[in-house]
Amino acid sequence: MTISLTIYGIKNCDTVKKALKFLSSKSLPHEFIDFRENLISEDLYKTMEQGVGLEMLINKRSSTYRSLTDDEKQNIGYELVSKYPTLIKRPVLIQNGDVMVGFSEKQYSELLL
Numbered sequence: 001m002t003i004s005l006t007i008y009g010i011k012n013c014d015t016v017k018k019a020l021k022f023l024s025s026k027s028l029p030h031e032f033i034d035f036r037e038n039l040i041s042e043d044l045y046k047t048m049e050q051g052v053g054l055e056m057l058i059n060k061r062s063s064t065y066r067s068l069t070d071d072e073k074q075n076i077g078y079e080l081v082s083k084y085p086t087l088i089k090r091p092v093l094i095q096n097g098d099v100m101v102g103f104s105e106k107q108y109s110e111l112l113l
């Protein structure tokens with residue numbers, strides 16, 4: 001069975017770099033998609049949101065989030081995320097429909113190895 005492993009993020013993000021380094025060090029085949037260069041689809045956004053919930057998916061510590069109006073903060077959805085992709089916490093790992101946000105070597109090991 002082929003494992004479908006995709007990691008979404010921004011290539012210059014340190015946490016994304018750690019996750020990619022971990023995957024490479026374990027020889028785990030994966031695809032990396034920079035969502036700043038390749039906007040995610042609305043369906044993929046819904047998969048991410050349904051997989052981990054909006055609270056976990058949105059990076060509330062980011063300067064992008066802090067610069068939003070109160071109304072925007074209350075109404076985060078695909079339209080806003082497609083306009084400001086850095087609102088999404090990084091990295092987002094999707095394997096066979098399972099979604100994980102952020103990087104933890106322990107969690108990646110438990111999920112992937």
